[in-house]
Amino acid sequence: MIDDEVDLTAALAEYLGDAGYDVVTATSVATGGAVLAEAAVDLVVLDLSMPGGGGLDLLRTLRTGAAKSVPVLILTALAEPIERVVGLELGADDFLVKPVEPRELAARISGILCRLGMETRETVPFERATVDLTTSRLLRHGAPPERLGPGEVVLIRIFARNPNRVMAREDLLEAAPANSLDANDRSIDTRITRLRRKLDTDAIVTVRGHGYMFVPPVPDLPAGATGDIDAPEEA
Numbered sequence: 001m002i003d004d005e006v007d008l009t010a011a012l013a014e015y016l017g018d019a020g021y022d023v024v025t026a027t028s029v030a031t032g033g034a035v036l037a038e039a040a041v042d043l044v045v046l047d048l049s050m051p052g053g054g055g056l057d058l059l060r061t062l063r064t065g066a067a068k069s070v071p072v073l074i075l076t077a078l079a080e081p082i083e084r085v086v087g088l089e090l091g092a093d094d095f096l097v098k099p100v101e102p103r104e105l106a107a108r109i110s111g112i113l114c115r116l117g118m119e120t121r122e123t124v125p126f127e128r129a130t131v132d133l134t135t136s137r138l139l140r141h142g143a144p145p146e147r148l149g150p151g152e153v154v155l156i157r158i159f160a161r162n163p164n165r166v167m168a169r170e171d172l173l174e175a176a177p178a179n180s181l182d183a184n185d186r187s188i189d190t191r192i193t194r195l196r197r198k199l200d201t202d203a204i205v206t207v208r209g210h211g212y213m214f215v216p217p218v219p220d221l222p223a224g225a226t227g228d229i230d231a232p233e234e235a
Contacts, residue, residue, distance in 0.1 A: 001025045002032035002055070003047040003075065008098075012045075015102040018145040020135030021109070029058045036062070041070060042118055043109060046092075048076040048083060056086060063091040071112050075100060103141065124160040126201040127217045131156050138198065151176045152195055159204060159214030168211040 001016075003009045004027045013023040024039065026032035030052050036044070044062070048055035059072060071093040076083065084095050093112050096105060110121060122133040130139045136153050137145040148156075154176040158167060173188045192212055196204050203217045 001045040002027075002029070002050070002058070003045070004028060004050045005047070012100075012102055012105060015144060016106060016109070018147070019106045019137060019139075020132070021106075028052045029055065033058060033061065036070075043112060044070055044072045045075050045105070045109070046072055048074060048078050048087070056090060059087065059090045059092060071116060073105075073108060073112060075105070102144075103139070122157075124156055125217070126199050126203055128200045131199070133157055133160075146198075148198075151191065152198070155191070155195060156199075159212075163214050163216050166207045166210050166213045172211065 001009055001013060001023055003025070006027060009025050009027070013025055016023050024035055024041070026035050028050055032044075032046075035041075046055045046059065055074065055076065059074075062068060062070060062072065068091075072091065073094045073096065074084075074087045074092045075096045075098065077098040087095055094108050096108060114121070121135070124131040124133060128140065131137075131148065131153075132139060132145075133153060133156065135145075136148045136150075138148055139145055155172065158172065158175055169188050172192075176188075176191075192204060192206075196202075201217070203215050205213050205215055207213050
């Protein structure tokens, strides 16, 4: 991330770090160019207006040098259409105008890397949040990413890979034993209750007498529309 706004860069770098990225920052074109010359990076977030040279000059250099295939996302306060056009014509992969929502920046970065086959993330959407299983993070609109424990990730992955299927308590406990970071939980029921509360979801339902089932949420599902259900009668 090459930007001379130190406070903004630090805040965005912290957010992206929580989202699972390793971020290196530079405050000028010169220091940014030095970093790019020494280290292999997957993507550059580039400001256009900085002391000691403009971001467009660095972009021109990148597109004609050894790092010409590195994707570049322009992030700048210069909102004039000509800046956007020139940046894209020089080979920028995306363009964002400050101020920017950190979650949007993370989504744009992920989108670029996914399109280039450099990143594949396994995500599970819930009613009011999304779980990124690749980075073990819970993502909510307007909130910083929240780290999930190994046991929580295992449970979410099991449910996501077995939608609309009753999962017995014994199977869940065997797959996600309580000796993970969730070791203080006394039973799978307690852990499921805590997980549902953390996810703010009704999509993990109790099947009385059998276990739990993940019913993938649908758009505009009213809160409380899913809940405890009775197990189907056996043939």
